[in-house]
Amino acid sequence: MKRFSYLLILLIMIFISHQNSLLAQSGKIAGKVIDGTTNEGIPFVNVIIEGTNYGAASDLDGNYNIIGVPPGTYNIKASAIGYNSQTVRGVKVSIDLTTQVNFTLYETSIELKEEVVVVATRPPVTKDLTSSTSIIGADEISVLPVTEFQEVLNLKAGIVGGSVRGGRKGEVVYAIDGVPVTDVYDGSTVIDVNANSIQELQFISGAFNAEYGRALSGYVNIATKDGDNKFNGSFTSYIGDYYSTNEKIFRDIKNFQPVNIRNFEGSFSGPIIQNTLFFYLNARYIYFGGWINGKKVFNPWNITENRGATYPLSERYILSVNPDSGLGNGEIVPMNWNEKIYGQGKLTYRPFTNFKINYSYFLDNVEYRDYDHSFAYNPDGDYKRFRKGYTNILGFTHTLTPNSFYTLNLTYFFKSYKQYVYEDPNDPRYTNDVLLGQQPAEVPSFRTGGTQAGNFKRLTNTYGAKWDFTSQVDQINMVKFGVEFNYHNLGFNDIYLMQPLNTEDPRVTRNPFVRRYIPNPDDPNENLNINRYVRKPIEFSAYLQDKIELKEMIINVGLRM
Known part of the structure; x- marks a missing residue:
């Protein structure tokens, strides 16, 4: 573990010592600039993405490539x-796709009153979609009713x-800004x-590139927003x-x-x-009251007694209770509710024109219940869930040449899950096992008392480092490793x-x-009730x-170990 920490520190020092600001999750703009009179390629044309530092110059045949472009919508000049x-x-x-943008320029001797402006149209077929x-x-997400x-x-x-497509839930890999953030415990x-x-x-959902590992059914790439030179803000809410x-x-x-239901x-x-x-x-806060309610007819400490078949069914089962508490108060309570607090912060630092540092922090904290x-009719006896x-992501992106760049991402993420009725295992409100098992024979569907006795806690800590190098070797081949x-x-x-052995029957002791x-765990009579796992x-x-872009076809070929 110490060697790993030293390695991370060394890598940070090496990469900071180096000096076009790029995202790990990026695409490419490519095309050709031709003379409108001769239809021949024009060399040394400056092609830039307006409002950014991204750009390239066309080669002797008029071809150009701009790699490492963050996903989004741009104006190209x-x-x-x-x-x-x-x-x-x-x-x-x-992400990972090539957008073709071709230009036709005319010599200034041909009178044009102003700069030519063209509105891009989306091709009916995305040619380099090999999966x-x-x-x-x-823009599409902003008009959807989703959060x-x-x-x-x-x-x-x-x-x-x-x-x-019918696969298991754990077969999908989730990545944020190029970094997998899947919990290895359950996927x-x-x-x-x-x-x-x-x-x-x-x-x-199929035919993954070599860079996407561990995925069996699907791979989800999420590129998050950056700040820029303009202040922007928004606030949304709904209730219901x-x-x-x-x-x-x-x-x-x-x-x-x-x-x-309230969301801010x-x-x-x-x-x-x-x-x-x-x-x-x-930041986001949401309370979701759910649509399934329970009713506090019984308390966890209620005791059911059978008065015998001589009584009518409505009077046969009497609930003997602690004289100071009585039966449930009949309150209606939600039983599939959740309360969530979410926060995200991202810093982007560009110390040089060809070097960028990103730091992202995500927090997701949820308390909820699942309906049982x-x-x-005994909602206080069931589990509470937490x-x-x-996630922490520290990313470095360095452009070495107009056609090559690398990214380094250092990550740490943590996830925990807990379920219990009372957090303290020795809480005096826990009840006898008999109460959880008591049910009138004619009405076997509902618990008339008792508390769940399980106490489950798990956690995952993951430290990671990911380095990727991308190079547009020539007009055809873009290599990545x-x-x-x-x-x-x-x-x-x-x-x-x-519960202690020889605990007396509560129906007798009241x-x-x-x-x-x-x-x-060392007692063979008790160790079956405890299961611990550490790995x-x-x-x-x-x-x-290698992404091979030919005129007739596009091929993605790769090898992963």
Whole structure:
């Protein structure tokens, strides 16, 4: 572990010592500049992306390439001495894809009153899409009724409940700004990403490039927004509730509460130092009351007694309770609710024109409950659930030449999950096992008392380093290779809290409570009630791939170890 820490520090020092600001998640703009009179290529034409530092010069045949362009929509301008300039507006760039933009320039001797402006049109077929891919940009996301990227994905064909084309949920890899952030414990995401923070989302459901490892069913690329030289901000909110008059299916759902669902989200971005240091912030709070309610008919400490068959059914089962507490108060409570706090911060530092540093932090904290029908009338006896995740990404991007750049990403992410009725295993409110098992024979569907006795906690810590090098070798070949290293520390405690042996029957003692304890793993009579797991796996991978762009076809070929 110490060697790994020293290696990260050394790599940071090496890369900072070097000096075009690029994203790891990037695309390419390519095309040709021709003379409108002779139809021949024009060399040494300056092709720039307006409002950015990205650009290139055409070669002797008039061809040009601009690599490492962040996803988005741009205006591209071509200009040369002796020619009228031309601008193509609304050029859309996507992750890993090449956008073709060709220019036709005329000599200034041919009278043109002003610069030529052309509006880009999207081709009916994306030629370099060699896999099943869906691409959604920020403009499209902004008009969708969604708040998280999973909701965007669920609108795509082939995705149902987080599974892709019938595969398991753990077969999808999620990446933020080029860095995989999948929890190796179960294949879920470490954190969610708000839809308003996404610059582009790309979903690949087959034929992955060599750079995309570990994915079996799908790969989700998320490029997040950066700050720029303009201050921008937004605030959105909605409130509401579920309503139905069908109380045979829904319990008390016709009691409409306008703020039972409430969402507040805001974002703010801009410069700290003009042209050098930028920030992007996003935060969200949501309370979701759900549509399934329970009713506190019983308390966890209620004891059921059978008075015998001589009594009518409505009077046969009497609940003997602590005289100071009584039965449940009949309160209606939500049983599939969740409360979530989300935060994201991103700093972008450009100390030189060809070097960029990004630092991103994501926080996702959720408290919730899953509906269990058997606890519908004893809701306080069921589990409370807690999920927390945060991610740190430190990225360096360095342009070596107009046709080559590399990226280095150092990451740390953490995720935990807990479920219990009471956090303290020795909490005096835990009840005897008998109460959880008691059910009138004629009504076996509902718990009339008792508390769940499980106490489950798990966590994942992952440290990672990922280095990628990209080079447009010539007009046809774009080569990319890289390595990735991940160190994981994961584990869980799955414990059934024991009650002391020879604990008396609460139906006799009228005492429903017990002092539970954590079982002894060395005791063969108790160790079956405790399951502990700790593992520290290490992953290493390397890949080499080539994107071959011919006039007749485009080929992606690669090798991954």
